[in-house]
Amino acid sequence: MTQAIGVLFDGIAYGSLLFLVSLGLSVTMGLMNFVNLAHGAFAMAGGFVTVVAMTRFGVPFLATLPLAFLVTAAGGAVLERTLYRRLYGASELDQVLFSIGLTFMAIAAATWFFGASQQPVHLPRFLLGQVTVLGLDLGVYRIFLVAAVAALTLTLGVLLARTRFGAQVRASVDNAQAARGLGIDVDRVFSVAFALGSGLAGLGGALGIEVLGLDPSFPLKYMVYFLLVVVVGGAGTLKGPLVAALLLGVLDVAGKYYVPQVGAFVIYAAMVVLLIAFPAGLFGRRR
Amino acid sequence: MRRIEIAFWLVPVAAFFMLPGYLVLGSQILIVSLFALSLDLILGYAGIVSLGHAAFFGVGAYTAGLLSVYGWGEPLSGVAAAALVAGLAGFVVSFLVVRGEDLARLMVTLGVGLLLYEAANRAAPITGGVDGLSGVAMWKLLGVFAFDLNGRTAYVYSFVMLGIFFWLLKRLTRSPFGLELRGIRENARRMAAIGAPVRWRLVAAFTVGAAIAGVAGALLAQTTQFVGIDTLGFNRSAELVIMLVLGGAGRLYGAIIGTAIFMIAQDYLSGINPLYWQFWLGLLLVVFVFFARGGIMGWLEAFAARWMRR
Numbered sequence: 001m002t003q004a005i006g007v008l009f010d011g012i013a014y015g016s017l018l019f020l021v022s023l024g025l026s027v028t029m030g031l032m033n034f035v036n037l038a039h040g041a042f043a044m045a046g047g048f049v050t051v052v053a054m055t056r057f058g059v060p061f062l063a064t065l066p067l068a069f070l071v072t073a074a075g076g077a078v079l080e081r082t083l084y085r086r087l088y089g090a091s092e093l094d095q096v097l098f099s100i101g102l103t104f105m106a107i108a109a110a111t112w113f114f115g116a117s118q119q120p121v122h123l124p125r126f127l128l129g130q131v132t133v134l135g136l137d138l139g140v141y142r143i144f145l146v147a148a149v150a151a152l153t154l155t156l157g158v159l160l161a162r163t164r165f166g167a168q169v170r171a172s173v174d175n176a177q178a179a180r181g182l183g184i185d186v187d188r189v190f191s192v193a194f195a196l197g198s199g200l201a202g203l204g205g206a207l208g209i210e211v212l213g214l215d216p217s218f219p220l221k222y223m224v225y226f227l228l229v230v231v232v233g234g235a236g237t238l239k240g241p242l243v244a245a246l247l248l249g250v251l252d253v254a255g256k257y258y259v260p261q262v263g264a265f266v267i268y269a270a271m272v273v274l275l276i277a278f279p280a281g282l283f284g285r286r287r
Numbered sequence: 288m289r290r291i292e293i294a295f296w297l298v299p300v301a302a303f304f305m306l307p308g309y310l311v312l313g314s315q316i317l318i319v320s321l322f323a324l325s326l327d328l329i330l331g332y333a334g335i336v337s338l339g340h341a342a343f344f345g346v347g348a349y350t351a352g353l354l355s356v357y358g359w360g361e362p363l364s365g366v367a368a369a370a371l372v373a374g375l376a377g378f379v380v381s382f383l384v385v386r387g388e389d390l391a392r393l394m395v396t397l398g399v400g401l402l403l404y405e406a407a408n409r410a411a412p413i414t415g416g417v418d419g420l421s422g423v424a425m426w427k428l429l430g431v432f433a434f435d436l437n438g439r440t441a442y443v444y445s446f447v448m449l450g451i452f453f454w455l456l457k458r459l460t461r462s463p464f465g466l467e468l469r470g471i472r473e474n475a476r477r478m479a480a481i482g483a484p485v486r487w488r489l490v491a492a493f494t495v496g497a498a499i500a501g502v503a504g505a506l507l508a509q510t511t512q513f514v515g516i517d518t519l520g521f522n523r524s525a526e527l528v529i530m531l532v533l534g535g536a537g538r539l540y541g542a543i544i545g546t547a548i549f550m551i552a553q554d555y556l557s558g559i560n561p562l563y564w565q566f567w568l569g570l571l572l573v574v575f576v577f578f579a580r581g582g583i584m585g586w587l588e589a590f591a592a593r594w595m596r597r
Contacts (some may be wrong), residue, residue, distance in 0.1 A: 101572025
């Protein structure tokens with residue numbers, strides 16, 4: 001029983017990471033219908049920012065996290081302004097090819113600069129080890145992860161529900177045309193949302209080095225997971241991707257723990273079944 | 288056949304006599320060309336973006352490979368069996384694909400590809416897992432031509448197969464069926480309104496495409512006498528889409544030209560450094576999306592049209 005709860009907790013920690021990274025993708029796909037297969041590359045970039053800052057410049061781990069967010073957000077903003085923007089109305093095939101191209105370039109560049117091996121991360125001592133909570137041994141870092149993502153989610157929830165910008169995002173996702181008609185600058189909303197989403201992905205990548213690992217094949221390895229979170233959760237909301245990510249995280253960890261011989265099979269099978277059963281996602285709004 | 292087409296088909300024939308050292312690469316190009324043609328029917332004509340087409344290639348390869356490992360090494364019946372199994376798989380999957388919207392289609396094809404990859408990976412006792420399926424031994428082709436080390440038989444075999452299926456696909460795409468597919472690609476709703484059974488046309492196109500991909504997979508298994516698990520991999524599916532778009536989707540010759548250029552460039556550049564290849568391929572894709580959407584064939588056609596006007 002305690003073991004099952006331990007697996008559940010690991011799954012939740014893993015799922016909250018997936019959620020953090022996928023949120024930006026949810027915005028891209030929900031707001032602009034852009035199939036961005038390169039989203040994982042932003043997460044990878046965040047991870048490398050942390051690794052470089054820690055190993056070359058001796059910045060402490062926690063201080064690298066805002067750095068990872070800012071650098072990838074800036075990178076996302078630049079790419080959005082220069083390249084992504086031109087392909088909003090383009091066909092799905094063009095978007096897929098473009099983002100696969102970006103992914104390949106990111107992978108090659110990362111291998112060129114950092115080598116193909118896994119990157120190490122040295123967590124500060126107070127994030128290592130385990131603590132016993134109500135008779136359960138839980139990893140400190142995983143508790144930290146869940147808490148960090150929960151805090152971020154609450155902040156984002158308030159941002160989306162209470163602020164003017166949040167209202168503009170919601171309106172644009174619901175109906176971009178009508179939002180434009182009401183005088184909302186949908187393009188600008190999207191630019192900001194894209195940068196924010198890229199930054200969150202970078203933050204997720206940095207936080208996730210310990211859990212997901214970090215090597216140049218990262219964008220392709222986790223591409224399906226990120227896409228899955230968005231497609232299953234439905235795009236453009238917080239709740240959908242959150243539930244989908246947690247579900248996916250728990251399923252994946254439990255599958256690998258209890259039926260290792262089946263491996264990733266569980267996830268892919270679940271994905272195909274869910275896609276067929278809920279074409280618009282679990283919480284998707286039908287267009 | 289127009290003169291330019293005859294000239295086109297003479298190139299691989301000339302390569303056979305003039306570049307005997309490159310026959311192995313040559314037959315791979317011919318086989319992947321056939322694979323690209325099968326995707327062209329689905330993507331270029333029917334307009335279904337598939338990111339998991341390697342699933343059917345792999346199914347064909349494993350079918351032919353396993354047949355031979357279990358004692359039946361006759362090549363042509365192996366190809367037929369592969370086409371049948373892959374076609375059947377395509378038929379089943381097509382119902383899932385046809386149901387959804389564009390994005391769901393993309394994800395379903397991707398998912399099916401990954402699912403089959405994992406399945407082959409886990410069924411290591413049968414498929415060999417990541418080590419691949421070795422011990423594929425082929426009988427003589429037509430009982431006469433043994434598969435030699437220089438790859439001469441493999442080359443001619445692949446060439447003839449490519450020719451046959453190219454001709455079939457040419458007939459198919461120029462038939463009313465092909466026209467319907469193009470109509471569905473352009474506007475499925477209008478096609479339904481004028482009475483075309485959209486769903487069944489897409490199912491048929493997907494099934495035929497899958498069966499031909501199976502043939503290509505079987506050819507690869509038979510000529511290399513090995514089936515690697517990468518035949519099912521995502522990279523293969525993605526690269527195939529790239530080859531097709533590079534050459535020009537929706538044009539049969541585009542599939543072949545794109546494949547040939549892609550594979551020759553890959554052979555040359557990854558010989559220098561695999562990283563270069565991946566980086567330049569990525570850059571090329573981005574540039575292509577922005578500046579050359581019709582691919583090489585589209586570019587050639589535009590060029591020819593301008594030249595004619597002069």
